[in-house]
Every structure is written in structure tokens, then in C-alpha cells.
Amino acid sequence: MSKKITVKKYDVIIIGAGPAGLSAAKILAENGKTVLVLEKNKVIGPKVCAGGLTTKDFKLGINKKIADKFFSKVVLHTPLFDDEIKDDKPFVATVDRGRLGKRMVKEAEKVGAEIKIDVEVKDIKNAFVEIADGKKIYYKYLIGADGSNSLVRKILNIKKETQMIAFHYKVAERLPDIELFFNAELFGAGYAWIFPHKDFTSIGCGADIRFLVDAQQLEENFKKWARENYPKVQFKVDDREAWYINYDYRGHEFGNKFLVGDAAGFASGLTGEGMYFAMISGIEIAKKIIDPEYNQSKLKEIIALKKKHEDILNLMEKNKVLSQIEYNLLGLAQKSRLLDSLLIEEFC
Ligand SMILES: Cc1cc2nc3c(=O)[nH]c(=O)nc-3n(C[C@H](O)[C@H](O)[C@H](O)COP(=O)(O)OP(=O)(O)OC[C@H]3O[C@@H](n4cnc5c(N)ncnc54)[C@H](O)[C@@H]3O)c2cc1C
Structure with a gap:
């Protein structure tokens, strides 16, 4: 990892070196794409997270x-x-998120992804990103993996x-x-x-x-x-x-720009779980960039799962008085196999 950027145009620029961005970087580099990951922090990994x-x-x-x-x-x-x-x-x-980040960086770099730390993206245009010193770096595809407060999402004008x-x-x-x-x-x-x-x-x-x-x-x-x-x-x-x-998902593909992980709102609104959704979305969108015909079945699965979670939340919002009782009673449902497997498969 370093701060110096030598190449001027990449197949894919990824903004953010969290689990979403690094998962995408690894798949893309493995498949021969030139990939640059830009991370604003000096250290990759540490992030507010229960882990x-x-x-x-x-x-x-x-x-x-x-x-x-x-x-x-x-x-x-x-x-x-x-x-x-x-x-x-x-x-x-x-x-430990620090340890996870370090490991993911190692795996992505091993297959050829370039990862630059201490580089904050300040602006995004159709073919290039502008970093803090005003320098432009050109891309064919852009992936916004910049977390819940995503600049890419703001520039794409996607509501949250x-x-x-x-x-x-x-x-x-x-x-x-x-x-x-x-x-x-x-x-x-x-x-x-x-x-x-x-x-x-x-x-x-x-x-x-x-x-x-x-x-x-x-x-x-x-x-x-x-x-x-x-x-x-x-x-x-x-x-x-x-x-x-951020769990407010409103799409992930916008021309040659993509959103993954929390930037896209892929986390679960019910459990707050985000790392799995971040990694799956990173992997799936990388595969789509490699092969435009790729069917993204795993991505469809997580979107469907999120919808189920949000249906529960919406039901609760519609009836705020009852929802207090319902939510307390939700614990009872854990007795059933359904919630048992939901927790074992999906929680945390
Ligand atoms: C208190 C708390 C507890 C949680 N506990 C869990 C848990 O137990 N399990 C779980 O699965 N999830 C948990 N989550 C959710 C999880 O942390 C996120 O869903 C996950 O980190 C999302 O990964 P990501 O790669 O999309 O984004 P992030 O991990 O947020 O990574 C985004 C990266 O982009 C970088 N970046 C942002 N803007 C720019 C820019 N302009 N230029 C360059 N770089 C930029 C950031 O520095 C960051 O490194 C928790 C969240 C919180 C807040």
C-alpha cells in the first residue's frame, strides 16, 4: 500500500476499502482488470463495528x-x-475489524489490485475522480464502496x-x-x-x-x-x-457507476448486519462488470432477504402501539425453528 498513484486510467476505481470495496477489488483483479482502491484513512480496517x-x-x-x-x-x-x-x-x-481489513488487503493485493491509503475522493465526474490534491484519475467503471455516508451516492443524487x-x-x-x-x-x-x-x-x-x-x-x-x-x-x-x-437500498447500477455495501444501503434494517451484505454485493457487482450477462443470483437473494426484514419494520411503523407488544413477543417466535435458523444463518 502507498499513496503514490502512477497509472492514469483504470478499468475500475473503487472508492472505499471496507469489506465491500476489498471484496470487489479481489474478484476484479483476479480476472485481469486494472483496479485502484482509494481509501481516505491512513489505516485500512478499523471501523465502528461490533465485529x-x-x-x-x-x-x-x-x-x-x-x-x-x-x-x-x-x-x-x-x-x-x-x-x-x-x-x-x-x-x-x-x-477485529483491523485484522479483517489487513487480511482482505493482502488478498486483494496478491492478485494485483492497487490500494492507496490516505487518499480522499473529493469529486466524481463521468470518466474521472478528483482526489484531495486536485489530481484526476480516470476510470471505465466506478464502484462506490464508501459506506453509509457515501459521497458517490450523494453525487448520484440517490435519496436516503x-x-x-x-x-x-x-x-x-x-x-x-x-x-x-x-x-x-x-x-x-x-x-x-x-x-x-x-x-x-x-x-x-x-x-x-x-x-x-x-x-x-x-x-x-x-x-x-x-x-x-x-x-x-x-x-x-x-x-x-x-x-x-444505511439500509435504504434504491438500486446499485447507474450506468458505469455502481454502489455496494452500506453505500447502496445493502445492510439489514432489522438486524444491522452489514458485513455479509457488503461482501456479497462487492463480489456480485465485480462479476457483473467482468461479465455483463452475469445473473447476480446471490445479489437478488440478499435484496429479497432485506425486503423481508423491511416488511417487518414497515408493519411495525404502521402500528406503533402494537409494535411494542409485537416486538417483545418476537422473542417467543425464537422457539420456532424459523427464528432459530434466522438467527443462526443471518444474525449479527
Ligand atoms: C456500532 C455498529 C456495530 C455494527 N456491528 C456489526 C456486526 O456486528 N456485524 C456486521 O455484519 N455489521 C455490523 N455493523 C455494520 C457494518 O459495520 C457495515 O455494514 C460494514 O462495515 C459495511 O461495509 P462497507 O464496505 O460497505 O463500508 P465501510 O466498512 O463503512 O467502508 C467504507 C470505507 O470507505 C472509506 N471512504 C468513505 N468516503 C471516502 C472517500 N470520499 N474517499 C475515500 N475513501 C472513503 C471509509 O474510510 C471506509 O474505509 C455495525 C455497524 C455499527 C455502526
């Missing part, structure tokens, strides 16, 4: 060795009861009306289990979580602030809940991180 992955993420080729911890149990809490989802084998893991807000504290205390807390009164349609890592525990909460609680209320409710449930844990302001999770 929860499931089996399906590893099926995309993430090396299990980089995981912090594996779990074969998720503890669920609702105001009505507590329960556990268990499997014989581990089905959830936590990963819904998104989740999520925050967490990376506390030093080591807690043993992955735990999810559903309580509509406190967290609206969202939930709080405990995600233990090797060196810290992510304790946080995320919700679509359209539903039941606003951002300030969510923060206050979280603090109250955290003080009551974890009186010995120090929740220091310096350990707090927050960011948006």
Missing part, C-alpha cells in the same frame, strides 16, 4: 484464523423470558430516508457470551448486544430511530440499562463509538 460474523461470512472465504472468538450459543433476553439458541458447532464469531444509528462501548471487561437484548420500550425496533472479543467486549445498541425511540432517548435508555445490568463495567466516553448503518 459479529456468522457461518455464512466464513463461507465467503474469510480465514477462520483471524476470528477473535467463536460461539455455539447466543443468549437472548426479552422482557418476557430469557432463552438460548444453541448449535453443536460454533455458528457466530467476533472479529431511513437508516439505523448504532453505538457501542469497547470495554476492557471480558464477558463470556454473545447476548442480545430485545426490549421495545428501551430500544425500539432495535436491540442491545454483548459481543465478547479477545481483548475487549463490545457492548452497544442500534435501532432505526423512526421507530419508537429517538436517538437521544435511545442513548439514555441504553445508559440506564447498562448501569442496571452491568454495574461493575466502566462505560467511559473515550471508549464510545457511533456510526450509521
